[in-house]
Amino acid sequence: MKIKVKEEWCVSQAQLEAGAEVGAGVIALDPTFESDDAKNEPIDDSRVALQRFVELSRRQKNLSRQQLAEQADIDLSELEGIETDMHYMPETRTLYQLANVLGVSQKKLMGLSGLTQPKDVSYVEEAVRYAARSESISRLTPEEQAALDGLIAVLSEK
Amino acid sequence: MSVAEMPDISPISLFDPTAGSAVPAELWDGITDKNLGDWEVEWLPELLKRLRILHGQGVARSKWPQSRLWDWRRKLQAIEGLLANQCFSIVCNDMTQAMMITDLTHRAKLDAKQAAHLVYVEYLETAPWNRKEIIGQEPRLSGCGSIMIRAAIELSKEEGFQGRVGLHSLPQANNFYANQVGMEDLGIDKDYQNLRYFELTPEKAEAYITKGQQP
Numbered sequence: 092m093k094i095k096v097k098e099e100w101c102v103s104q105a106q107l108e109a110g111a112e113v114g115a116g117v118i119a120l121d122p123t124f125e126s127d128d129a130k131n132e133p134i135d136d137s138r139v140a141l142q143r144f145v146e147l148s149r150r151q152k153n154l155s156r157q158q159l160a161e162q163a164d165i166d167l168s169e170l171e172g173i174e175t176d177m178h179y180m181p182e183t184r185t186l187y188q189l190a191n192v193l194g195v196s197q198k199k200l201m202g203l204s205g206l207t208q209p210k211d212v213s214y215v216e217e218a219v220r221y222a223a224r225s226e227s228i229s230r231l232t233p234e235e236q237a238a239l240d241g242l243i244a245v246l247s248e249k
Numbered sequence: 250m251s252v253a254e255m256p257d258i259s260p261i262s263l264f265d266p267t268a269g270s271a272v273p274a275e276l277w278d279g280i281t282d283k284n285l286g287d288w289e290v291e292w293l294p295e296l297l298k299r300l301r302i303l304h305g306q307g308v309a310r311s312k313w314p315q316s317r318l319w320d321w322r323r324k325l326q327a328i329e330g331l332l333a334n335q336c337f338s339i340v341c342n343d344m345t346q347a348m349m350i351t352d353l354t355h356r357a358k359l360d361a362k363q364a365a366h367l368v369y370v371e372y373l374e375t376a377p378w379n380r381k382e383i384i385g386q387e388p389r390l391s392g393c394g395s396i397m398i399r400a401a402i403e404l405s406k407e408e409g410f411q412g413r414v415g416l417h418s419l420p421q422a423n424n425f426y427a428n429q430v431g432m433e434d435l436g437i438d439k440d441y442q443n444l445r446y447f448e449l450t451p452e453k454a455e456a457y458i459t460k461g462q463q464p
Contacts, residue, residue: 092278092335094403096396098262100458102271104399105264105392107429110381112421113394114316116350116372117441164320168304184318 137215138177140222141203146174147239148193163188195246217245263390274341284338287345288321295377315419316374337400339393347375347393359448367413368405402454412454417444
């Protein structure tokens with residue numbers, strides 16, 4: 092398809108536009124619940140479970156954060172936020188990408204993060220219990236491995 | 250269609266605000282490997298540089314460019330082989346300045362009884378250096394958004410949709426679509442991440458074209 096448009100029209104409109112933002116399209120917004128006072132909100136147990144699941148999974152695969160971020164095609168800062176800041180609200184896309192790489196249900200990971208309200212909260216409670224059994228050290232202990240196995244089981248598609 | 254091999258090329262003009270003069274450019278009827286290469290090699294590093302500055306300044310993420318996570322190569326792969334998607338790109342000085350993907354399967358929300366078809370702008374983005382808000386100074390080139398909307402209108406006419414165009418605007422672009430293009434603001438759409446939905450009627454489309462022709 093070709094179009095015919097006069098230079099005068101282009102220039103006139105361009106001067107009005109003046110470098111303004113013109114972007115259109117979805118999957119671009121930060122989560123709407125993000126607020127400046129988020130840091131003051133109490134930490135939800137499910138967020139702890141999400142943080143533990145991502146960290147344990149990464150360590151089990153012997154991946155650095157940089158490597159996992161590359162595999163999942165997400166920003167390193169996003170992954171660092173999930174693993175180190177319990178108040179951090181990740182992008183929807185980030186969780187989808189992580190769920191794919193880590194082999195668990197996208198919906199359940201979203202529910203665990205608080206980005207969506209799960210209809211069935213039992214798996215969240217179960218995930219929280221598994222997460223509580225692990226402590227953060229460099230190598231996975233048998234207990235941590237068991238906790239991770241449990242997390243994977245409850246977060247997988249059935 | 251997806252990655253185009255031989256797009257139709259229409260001569261257009263952009264505006265260089267620093268020089269105060271028109272610059273010859275081209276509207277390509279498609280997005281090619283060259284465009285995607287420009288996006289990967291030129292757009293993304295520039296965008297990252299700007300994000301570092303914003304991050305360093307402690308600017309809230311909600312204020313960062315909202316298209317920063319878009320992956321144009323994946324978007325093109327997603328519509329591979331689909332005839333309902335028409336793509337456009339703008340090239341000037343041998344560099345891609347903007348890209349757009351449209352979808353011809355959407356229906357108008359205004360005058361919904363007629364269920365008229367329209368050209369829906371699925372994605373539209375301009376190069377980081379053409380966005381005043383990102384670079385904090387005069388853009389290298391201005392006018393990409395206006396040309397893309399004009400292209401969407403012309404496509405709409407060609408398809409028999411009478412100039413009808415619809416899109417979900419990124420929040421930072423609401424002013425452009427509401428006030429410069431003159432689109433009807435149908436408010437926040439909860440099904441589209443709370444973005445505002447804008448629609449151009451045949452009358453408003455004609456007014457937009459005529460507006461630019463007035464001295």
